[in-house]
Amino acid sequence: MSEMTAQTPYEILGDEGIRALADAFYEAMDDLPQAAGVRAMHAANLDDIKRKLSAYLTGWMGGPPVYLAMKGTVCLTDPHAPYAIGPKERDQWLLCMDEALERIGASDELKAMLKEPMFRVADTVRNQDSSEPKPRDPNIIAVG
Numbered sequence: 001m002s003e004m005t006a007q008t009p010y011e012i013l014g015d016e017g018i019r020a021l022a023d024a025f026y027e028a029m030d031d032l033p034q035a036a037g038v039r040a041m042h043a044a045n046l047d048d049i050k051r052k053l054s055a056y057l058t059g060w061m062g063g064p065p066v067y068l069a070m071k072g073t074v075c076l077t078d079p080h081a082p083y084a085i086g087p088k089e090r091d092q093w094l095l096c097m098d099e100a101l102e103r104i105g106a107s108d109e110l111k112a113m114l115k116e117p118m119f120r121v122a123d124t125v126r127n128q129d130s131s132e133p134k135p136r137d138p139n140i141i142a143v144g
């Protein structure tokens with residue numbers, strides 16, 4: 001009887017595959033007109049952010065925690081706090097990820113494995129309910 005061991009995305013892609021995914025992700029962001037909104041939030045040169053995303057995804061996908069070792073945290077809230085990220089930006093980010101998985105020739109199995117978790121992490125980074133900037137002083141009086 002053959003042993004069935006579930007592979008992590010890290011085991012499937014390896015370090016090289018994850019680097020290729022992060023590169024393809026920001027290349028897709030550069031190329032896709034539908035992602036122009038999120039592309040405009042980023043620096044002209046994407047080399048640094050490619051390395052950071054690759055480091056982040058390595059740990060997130062079940063590999064060694066290289067981003068944690070660099071930063072001392074895997075919290076994504078603080079680095080994204082300067083940017084208004086609503087559902088539109090989240091969906092543009094996810095579109096780039098879908099395109100990147102396509103470009104590196106990811107299997108249907110890997111795509112299916114990542115679909116929900118990628119949505120959840122992107123929705124966690126979302127810090128606005130809409131794509132409008134939050135009012136600075138909503139002047140809400142809490143009741144109850």
Ligand code: HEM
Binds near residue numbers: 060079
């Ligand atoms: C939901 C939509 C998202 C948008 C619009 C967005 C946008 C950005 C922007 C503008 C930066 C700063 C780039 C720079 O320093 O030049 C950034 C940094 C970063 N993002 Fe995102 N992001 C999103 C979601 C995510 C997700 C889901 C992940 C991880 C799975 C992620 C991982 C990172 C990392 C690792 C950094 C670098 C943080 C650091 O300085 O250490 N982002 N993001």
